[in-house]
Amino acid sequence: MAAFSRRRQGIKVLCCFRTLISTRNFAAGTFDYELVVIGGGSGGLACSKEAAQLGQRVAVLDYVEPSLKGTKWGLGGTCVNVGCIPKKLMHQAALLGTAVKDARKYGWQIPESLSHDWSVMAEAVQNHVKSLNWGHRVQLQDKKVKYLNMKGSLVDKHTIRAVNAKGKEMTVTAKNIVLATGGRPKYPTHVPGAMEFGITSDDVFWLKESPKKTSLPSTQVTLVTVMATSSQTADVVLLLSCRAVNSNLKPPKAVRYVALPVITLFSLTLGRASETKTLNLEKVGVEINIETGKIIVAADEATSVPNIFAIGDIAEGRPELTPTAIKAGKLLARRLVGHSTELMNYDNVATTVFTPLEYGCVGLSEEEAERRHGKDQVEVYHAFYKPLEFTVAERDATQCYIKVVCLREGDQRVLGIHFTGPSAGEVTQGFSLGFQCGLTYEHLRNTVGIHPTCAEELIKLNITKRSGLDATVTGC
Template sequence: MAEFDYDLFVIGAGSGGVRAARVSAAFGANVAIAEEHKVGGTCVIRGCVPKKLLVYGAHFAEDLKDAQKFGWQLSEQPSFDWPTLRDNVLKEVDRINGAYTDTLNSHDVEIYHERATISGPNEVTLASGETKSAKYILVATGAWPHIPEFPGSKHAISSNEVFHLDTLPKRVLIAGAGYIANEFAGIFNKLGSKVTLINRSDVILRQYDQSIRDRLLQISMMKGIEFRFNAQFENIERNDDGSLEVRMSNHDPITVDQVLIATGRVPKTDGLGLESAGVELDDGGAIVVDEYSKSNVDSVYAVGDVTNRVQLTPVAIREGNAFAETVFNDTPTTVDYGCIPSAVFSHPPLAAVGLTEGEARNQLGSIKVYQSDFRAMKDVLAERNERALYKMVTDADTDRVVGLHMIGPDAPEILQAAAVAIKAKLTKADFDNVVALHPTMAEELVLLR
């Protein structure tokens, strides 16, 4: 008889957990996975996928207006129906959930649609009370929205609930200054809501280059989004008409219909039973792992946001794949966390890879910066007064491109290919030697001066 019920038991069927389970099974491991919600995890169910679909939906507000400058005459005033967009997005989420489930089934991964906790170094306990043993346990439970405690915080929602709103709020207050806050600010603004964004500091998207984030702030304000900086919640009270009265430090009270808190996400380790196996956590509740995603307990591994290394879906997928290669294919594999591209699907979107100008100056000392500040051809004809900004940072001594930052239409789509060049350590001269693809916005990358 086998010593354990499974070779691998995965807790959490998000992007990282599903990849680890599927690839491990392909290598011949006997694998089970437990998920208390839908298969697919944060990105597919309540994150980047449904949010990007909302971004597409919101952008039609500008596209329909711009179309008139291109000769399209609309026979009647366009109107927007929130339930239609919401329900179609959730329908797509269900489809992807089914696809993920089919992938696991096709690889003979046993799925437990219930919560699982760790009850020992080689044992998990299901919500039903049943226990299962495994040679290895992989924790891939991701992260969860952080909701600060203050009077009336129960009246606010997180990014988990925002996809299920019954009605589109006419007035919405968003707390935060990162990806989620700025993306939903753009979505609600384009769908017709009055948006106010508050933040406890005076900086948005701190990890991005200052020129790019300043440009987003400028354009967002032009679009009518109000920013209140150096503001912290004091309390939220519900009025008799259902609206919310929000009081905050350093600013006047504001009445809104919805409050969305997007102040970050924390590793989802509470109540997981990690102490039963002696697994070490850091001060933020994340599982401490080595370069092979192994915790201080030899049989327990962790990948994705629960480790708080880099909270990005593609990174979790790579970590899941590397885990399977290391443990079940006898091929020790690590993930390279250098030069990871990222994007914010704001209005307009921004994208970046490599060092910001400030980081480059601190690390390299002598640098050269090249910029292109321009209006996209489509925006010129549409008489839309928004300027794109592309910025390249190079090492002055070697001419190597160490950072690329951009804001403007389709910036994330353009940056993906350009990130390959940065990762390959190409020089500014290598960019200059490429013939421009005209007329495109992307050609600015090989014309920077």
């Protein structure tokens, strides 16, 4: 209750600044642009290009502040430069390392002395990212979107102050403004030495040489048991119930660190901070959650100030996922132009964690389903299975697990799907479509599978957690 009161109090403080909003009057057609987007990430680019395609005069402001280590990148935002793209490519490099080990079991004669060259991988990944940066610039030009490599902040509800790397300023006016500045990683500032000796995902993907060893400090971490066990078997050491005291101290000998030629990186929720502090939101009166720094938005992405909207990671209550930002940006552009009234549906968005053994999910967790519907009204089907490709390779499959959360009544509407195993993203993407069509357990059971695949195990589920029976798959 106290936290809620603080949040509301913070919002009230910000609201009082509305009296300071500029009262400049703009006659129809006197704006420099009909839409200006601050932020050149996935959501901002999608919104700007869609609006331009629909005949709007559009500009995008994008400027990347260098990280504490001096790392900087080009147009495209977190996903392209320091997120989804380099992460998945490096994940693939790690999977190939495992595949080489498996290949010996399948008869391939592979020398034992194989090694990995981080610099070769890094150069290839970084070159691909740079090609995407260039591609985004070309697309903006082709769609007649004005690209300004400048940092933007609000002056009033129609005016933006833009500053370039040399400090040169200009102002830009727009009928509508979309804020899409995303977020940056947090540093654990309470840990001495963290700022001087630590790096974040903003830096690691642009390293020229392998970091050899990494420590991932975290707070308030909840790990799915099967994912934690799988990570340990893949040479990732989990140090549970420990506290970082000083990052400039040598680790005690009792602590085991594993040096990996290729490191599959995943966040243990130190979290990301919204890039809203430099937008001058207080002066204009845009309401934020003072605890998260995120902008409070309505169902149509509107902020508390008319003509100003927010999408993507900086919007309160939105999934921090690239595809949601892209779709939300496109739908917003269509509404602003008057071509549609369709709102973004943030329910049942699928996602995947690219750990050594991937985890994909869509819909509700078992716990959330029980909270919403009551434990007696929820049925959970589950199975432990072994991918065929793991057999000859003699790989541990004890962590390959599937769970489908359903309502107990009627046809048993599916509330959530959780899949741990190879290519979890590819599997989950297909099944997530069913959520748009009212997927039920009966639909799953009536579907003919593709054999032998991991995905078919989802439609073979028949053991409930309630029954207490062994959920290990033993045959076709």
